Amino acid sequence: MADPWRSFSYMTSGVLMYGLLGWLADRWLGTTFLVAIGILLGAGLGIYMTFARYNRASPEAPTDKPTT
Known part of the structure; x- marks a missing residue:
């Protein structure tokens, strides 16, 4: 089952972390577009982390292989 708070935290932390790195690079290089x-x-x-996390098959998912 998907946890919406985990998805929200992936999105928020990605935007904050890379936004901060872009801002720091802007200050260091004197540009305005890296943020x-x-x-x-x-x-x-x-988005990729959320997709990769919740797109995996669960271990208890049924398979198409017959059991003998």
Whole structure:
């Protein structure tokens, strides 16, 4: 069963972490676009983590193989 709070935390932590890294890189390099790239990258990775976590088959899922 999927936990919505875990999905929310993946998205939030991805956006915050990579947004912060983008902001720090902007301050260091004197640019203004890396924070937006960091936020988008963090959101994309959060979606990927959620998809990878909940797309796996559960161990008690039935299989198509007959038991003999």
